[in-house]
Amino acid sequence: MTLRIGDTAPNFTIDTTQGSIEFHDWAKGSWVFFFSHPADYTPVCTTEMGRTAQLAPEFEKRNVKPLGLSTDTVEAHKGWINDVNDTQNTLLEFPIVADKDLEVAQLYDMIHPNESATATVRSVFIIDPNQKVRLIMTYPMTVGRNFNEILRVIDALQTTDRDEVACPADWLPGDSVIIRPTVSDEEAKEKFPQGWKTLRPYLRLTDIK
Template identity: 85%
Template sequence: MGLRIGDTAPNFQIDTTQGKIDFHDWAKGSWVFFFSHPADYTPVCTTEMGRTSQLAPEFAQRNVKPLGLSTDTVEAHQGWISDVNDTQNTVLEFPIVADKEKKVAELYDMIHPGESTTATVRSVFIIDPNQKIRLIMTYPMTVGRNFNEILRVIDALQTTDAQEVACPADWQPGDDVIIRPTVSDEDAKKKFPQGWETLRPYLRVTKLNK
């Protein structure tokens, strides 16, 4: 059975472009954007690595550590990073896992034989500071990730963790939120003194507390 939302992210020890890491120790206290790419020196992957690097301040602001992975070697990663920096106008500073033996890729079900038996698909795992998997997304090899969506869902998860709300379709930071059905009207009066609009008994829309 594959990994599911709510599972503890499996731990591993492995070499990266920044030395060997123990994943749980490395991630401790932070959110993690853990993502795989099919191969070094390939076009879509180059743009994705560059975009992750360009967004470093956005990830840092959200207490998120990016961690890349492919089945290439550390040496291949190191050489490729120069290309990423040059073509994407950035300085890549986050670690990339060298999973030559495919141990982590298999642990996280990143290899889909219908796509490739050796290269990873474009998997995304958002993992919280308690090391719980909060989001899983998978993109095909020919389609790059939507980084606006990755940041949006991290914002949504952090918002819903902080307050007893849910985020509606297409929610963006600053938009109205929904009071969870598990919160009674009595409790909602205390938690949301700004009030709310009742569209249905189960659909109460409010502004976020500042």
Template identity: 75%
Template sequence: MSLRIGDTAPNFEIDTTKGKIKFHDWAKDNWVFFFSHPADYTPVCTTEMGRTSQLAEEFAKRGVIPLGLSTDTVEEHLGWIEDVNATQHTDLQFPIVADKEKKIAQLYDMIHPGESETAAVRSVFIIDPNHKIRLTMTYPMAVGRNFDEILRVIDALQFSDKHNVACPADWQPGDKVIIKPTVSNEEAAKLFPQGWDEQRPYLRFTQIK
């Protein structure tokens, strides 16, 4: 069963490099960047794990906690983390799920037989504090993730939640946003007293500082 935006992220209990976790309990009231990689001791995965670690402060200031996963053992993860730290000049502290039996990878539809029968593809799930899946992305094994986009979409999700707006194409923090079509002009006047630029009745841009 594939998971969709708006679904509750399935709960699970499993061993990680930081001990056994129950996913929903571990996540608590945080946003979660849950991502899979094909295998330890592989080149693209090493750079991705390193980049996630390097961005620890960026994730933290957004209230986001990373959680990695592959179908390797805790022992393999721990040995590989030493390589990640040495080659990527970092200190990896977030937990990595040891999904040797592929139970979580199958639960989250991370095994794509066209890529591999046994290894997970590069799946991304952004999960909110209510354990709802807010975004999914899937990358092939040979292509690493764009972490600028991962941070951008977290910013967009959190900003749109806070202000009840939509974010246009290529939105970056500080850019104008769009008043949702479901918000009437009367409601918008109360919510956005700064006003808006109207290109069409359904296309109203406003600036929120």
């Protein structure tokens, strides 16, 4: 199955390190950072799981629930978590899906045969509280994810939803945003009373709190 931005994230029921979950019910009302890793007890994956755990306060303040996945068993996950905590100096408390039958991996197109026929690549899905897929990223097995970018894009998505704006290249919280071209100048006067800078008729920058 090929997922696209704007699709409803497929539902599933499966075992995790925190018991069985029904995904839509578990995620209800929250954003979700859903990500896969190739295998437990491997070096890059260990650093990624540790970094996710270290960033727990950052995810929480953004109303984001992390959810990991690999095709290992619950027992393997639980044993490996001890290694993650020890080597990454953290406490991993989010659930990790045990997708030993590749059910969810196939549902979310996490198996790329030219990488592996049985292990998942490093997929990222940012899913909003309406259970819509808002961002998809895929990393190869040998390259760890950039967690600054993951947090940045969550901030950008939440900002664009809240203020009906767009975010320019390399945007960070506090930077100017773009008034959408679909918003007329008259409408912009009401939405953005602080004013804006016009670089081109289609490129208007404004500052928001």
